[in-house]
Amino acid sequence: MSDLLTVTPAGLFCPAAGAYIDPVRPVEKAIITHGHADHARAGHGAVLATRQTLDIMAIRNGADFCGSAQETGYGEVVRSGDVEVSLHPAGHVLGSAQVLLNRAGRRTVVSGDYKRQADPTCTPFELVPCETFVTEATFGLPVFRHPPARQEVEKLLSSLDLFPGQTHLVGAYALGKAQRVIAELRAAGYHKTIYLHGALEKLTAYYQEQGIALGPIEPVAKRGKELSGEIVLCPPGQLSDRWARRFGDPVAAMASGWMRVRARARQRGAELPLIVSDHADWDDLCRTILETGAQEIWVTHGAEEALVHWCEMNGRNARPLNMIGYDEDEDTDNTPAVEI
Ligand SMILES: [Zn+2]
Numbered sequence: 001m002s003d004l005l006t007v008t009p010a011g012l013f014c015p016a017a018g019a020y021i022d023p024v025r026p027v028e029k030a031i032i033t034h035g036h037a038d039h040a041r042a043g044h045g046a047v048l049a050t051r052q053t054l055d056i057m058a059i060r061n062g063a064d065f066c067g068s069a070q071e072t073g074y075g076e077v078v079r080s081g082d083v084e085v086s087l088h089p090a091g092h093v094l095g096s097a098q099v100l101l102n103r104a105g106r107r108t109v110v111s112g113d114y115k116r117q118a119d120p121t122c123t124p125f126e127l128v129p130c131e132t133f134v135t136e137a138t139f140g141l142p143v144f145r146h147p148p149a150r151q152e153v154e155k156l157l158s159s160l161d162l163f164p165g166q167t168h169l170v171g172a173y174a175l176g177k178a179q180r181v182i183a184e185l186r187a188a189g190y191h192k193t194i195y196l197h198g199a200l201e202k203l204t205a206y207y208q209e210q211g212i213a214l215g216p217i218e219p220v221a222k223r224g225k226e227l228s229g230e231i232v233l234c235p236p237g238q239l240s241d242r243w244a245r246r247f248g249d250p251v252a253a254m255a256s257g258w259m260r261v262r263a264r265a266r267q268r269g270a271e272l273p274l275i276v277s278d279h280a281d282w283d284d285l286c287r288t289i290l291e292t293g294a295q296e297i298w299v300t301h302g303a304e305e306a307l308v309h310w311c312e313m314n315g316r317n318a319r320p321l322n323m324i325g326y327d328e329d330e331d332t333d334n335t336p337a338v339e340i
């Protein structure tokens with residue numbers, strides 16, 4: 001057991017610091033790992049997070065999303081009671097962080113959501129050695145092995161070559177995934193304008209303001225069939241919505257780690273599944289657990305039992321946290337269905 005963390009109905013709590021990490025209900029003091037809606041809720045008293053996470057929370061919930069916000073940069077130490085708190089890159093989305101709690105050299109790390117794959121839109125994951133590691137397990141089954149994102153966007157470009165008269169509609173979540181898909185398309189040599197559904201505009205503009213190069217981007221606005229042969233990004237829910245019909249007979253693609261599962265692709269109406277994930281796959285979960293050197297592993301957020309079993313087989317103590325309030329679906333972010 002970690003003496004630094006307990007599990008409460010509101011989420012993970014560090015009694016010595018008096019702070020919750022990514023609480024699922026309003027609390028006095030919260031440390032927020034990143035801006036996805038199931039981690040970053042509005043209504044807390046004080047919030048400690050990176051500048052970018054605070055900005056994203058304000059974009060989504062309004063400037064008054066908490067009582068008082070405290071910004072901290074990666075690696076800066078903030079003292080809270082007799083605990084030193086610091087945030088370290090998680091490689092998940094812009095501003096995302098792992099939380100290190102250090103009391104007299106005893107170290108516990110809460111990963112938040114993380115990935116090890118390269119991502120041109122955020123700071124890469126930093127390995128933080130610790131004794132207790134709280135890991136996510138969204139893709140905590142051995143069947144989940146994510147291919148390189150580049151290979152997946154190349155499938156999209158090949159389809160565009162094969163069907164140059166059709167709009168290619170790509171379902172992607174508004175925070176992180178949409179911007180990563182755009183950046184990967186640019187890296188693969190696609191330099192034409194990319195069109196965005198209204199619900200993706202604000203966060204994409206924020207990424208650009210933060211210096212992430214995404215090339216020429218325009219809102220879809222009222223356009224439809226004029227965009228034949230173009231790439232259009234929209235929230236996943238819009239793929240099978242009336243909104244998509246304005247493009248005639250578009251090719252529907254979807255970018256998500258779940259696209260490994262055919263039934264999920266079908267359910268989304270995605271003819272062209274692109275396996276692009278902002279979460280660690282099975283190999284990277286296992287590798288990261290070993291690399292942290294932690295003996296105590298807490299598993300949350302997804303397929304907990306399989307990873308707990310793997311940890312035990314590898315001589316670690318492990319426990320599933322079974323916390324409620326976090327989405328097992330990838331990157332759920334309540335992207336509004338209406339065009340804004
Ligand atoms: Zn999550």
Ligand SMILES: [Zn+2]
Pocket residue numbers: 034036092113331
């Ligand atoms: Zn997330």
